[in-house]
Amino acid sequence: MGWWNEDAGERFWLELTDREDIGVDLRAPVSNSAGRADWRYALFREASAGDVVFHYDGKADAITSLSTIAGPAFEQPIVWAARGSYARERGAQPVEVPGYAIPLRDHQQLPEPVTLERLRAAKSDLVAMTEMIQARHPRSALYFPFELSDRPVRPLQGYAFKLPADFVAFFKMGAGESDPALLTISSDRKVVAPLYRRWREALLDGAVRSDGLWTQPGERFVFRNQENRTATRLGNLTALGVDPSGQDWAVQINEAKIAGDLDTTSAIAFDGKGRAFLLRQGRLSSNAISPRPILYKEFERLTGLKPAHVVNGNTAIARDWYIVTPLDVGPEEIRLHTALFIDSCASARSLVGRDGSEREIALAAEINAEDEAGGFYTMRSRPALPERQLRRLQGEVWLAMARQLRAAGLQVSKPRHAAGYEVDAEISGGAHQVLVEIKSGASANDVHTGVGQLLLYPALLPRLAGHRRILLLPKLPKPALLKALGECDISVCAYRISVKAKGVNVQFSTEFLELCGA
Incomplete structure (x- = not known):
């Protein structure tokens, strides 16, 4: 029935009444005085538990309060009298x-x-708001509660x-501390520009620059x-x-030339408490990783x-x-x-570019389903300094490997998946396709972890099942362990790393x- 069904944020309703016990419940007849179903009475049946109902008090000519729906509708006899002008003309009386x-x-x-005075003062904004919603849902009735005609606004x-x-956001109608935030994109450049700078400065804090990359x-x-x-200065257009x-970019976050321009895919928005957020539209253009766009x-x-x-x-x-x-x-x-x-x-x-199977996509969705609510991300544990140093060294190994193998005409990619796992390197272009897991240490724990990852990836991603598997360590383990790894069909190779000024x-x-085929 409703244009709002596809948007989880559209969960607000309005009761228009002059009853004495506002906020106790919602109640209405199942049909109008002519015995026919009428959306003006039945619409609340479309609401769900947890939705918010605002109450327009006819005696005060104002939206004065709000309540939360506590459960589903149930049928019961009610005492009712229509209160519109037509009902008054025919002398309608309360009946069961x-x-x-x-x-x-x-x-x-x-x-x-x-x-009502505030509503009338905002008439042009209300007209623009409803026209925008209607443009997005041209075949749907809006069930909007106020008349927007040549006459003054009225219920x-x-x-x-x-x-x-x-409407709720425009009038800053607080919907309870526990409700998800409604965000409003700012079009004030004096406000937006410093916040983009804050984001870029956070990226640059502690970053290392090499070959045009941070x-x-x-x-x-x-x-x-x-x-x-x-x-050497990070500008308004940023690829990440x-x-x-730095060959394959995942996303671009660009500061719009005109603040609040919705045709630019990034924006700064504020919640009802004044907190600022960096936003990005859920669409990615095609590139070398994903040969077609990924849309909403x-x-x-x-x-x-x-x-x-x-x-x-919108x-x-x-x-x-x-x-x-x-x-x-x-x-x-x-x-x-x-x-x-x-x-x-x-x-x-990665899933699009590799034609991810339905199993991969379903696994990604299943694992990620518990991670997000209302667009906020769970923070990872803060890595200790030694771990950061190890990751930095591991990144240097990856870069050196990629440069050398690409110079030999091979393709080196780093598949990452929404299910939360990542392959250090997938190498193709030679006689065989190869999976590489890089470790910055050669302890028993490093070996066990690397082996587990190499065995797990093909089980999660069937397309990797035929790849050769290489565990790349800073030194070779003991011969007995090497033999055991060979029986698991895993090759172990070594690299040497030296850190100089x-x-x-x-x-x-x-x-x-x-x-690898070089």
Whole structure:
């Protein structure tokens, strides 16, 4: 029935009444005085438990309070008299009629009532709001509660109406501390520009620059200027990814030339408490990893993320927005949130680019389903400094390997998936396809972990089942362990790494290069 069914943020309703016991329940007849079904009475049956009902008190000519729906509708006789002008003309009296009721809870007064005077002053905004919603849903009735004609704004005749989330946000009608935030995109450049700078400064904090890239190995992502790779200052257009070579980008986050321009895929938004967030639309253009675009519903399905509700985030085309990071936290938390969003985008691209099977996609969705609620990300544990150093060294090994193998004409990729697992390297172009797991240590724990990963990947991703498997360590383990690994069909190769003042030098064994096809 409703245009709101596909949007989880559209959960607001309006009771138009002059009853004395507002907030006890919702109740209405099952039919009108002519004995016919009438949406003006029946519409609340479309609501769900947990939805919010605002109450327009006809005696005060204002929306004065709100309640939460506590359960489903149930039928019961009610005492009812229609109260519209037509009913008054025919002298309608209260009578018992077949009806239904819906229980309510948590009735509370609005901090500032939305008076009829305020509604009339905002008429042009209400007209624009309803026209925008109607443009997105041209075949649906809006069930909007107020008349927007040549006359002054006034309530329509009826009892049950749908109140758009845009309306709730416009009038700043608080819907309870436990409710998900409604976000509003800012079009004030004086506000937006410093917040984008804060995000870029957080990325640069502790980053290392090399070959036109900035790296954050502790968070396992790289980034650069999209317009000018040689620039030493991070500009308004930023490309971010998980490929340490910077060849394959997962997502671009660009500051719009005109703040609030919805045709740019990034934005700054605020919640009702004034918290700022960096947003990104749920669409990715095609690139070398994903040969076709990934658009809204597919983005949600492949990443497992849930869009935030942005009250002014649509044009005539509906656009889903996702929170990249809150901006009222420290630089490290901004980077961690950003890294998680980059991971999700890279995972979606990997599934599309490799024609991910339905099993892969279903697994990704199943694992990610518990991770997100309303667009906020669970923070990872903060890595200790030694771990960051090890990851930095591991990243250097990956870069050196990728450069050498690509120079030999091989393809080196780093598949990442929404289910939360990652392959260090997939190498193709030689006689055999190869999986490589890189470890920065050679302890028993490093070997056991690496072997487990190499055995697990083909089980999770059947397309990897025929790949050769190589465990790459800084030194070879003992002969007995080497023999056991060989019986598991896993080759073990060594690399040598030296850290000097001028940089890091990595050398690979001839056996490793030959196994990869170089």
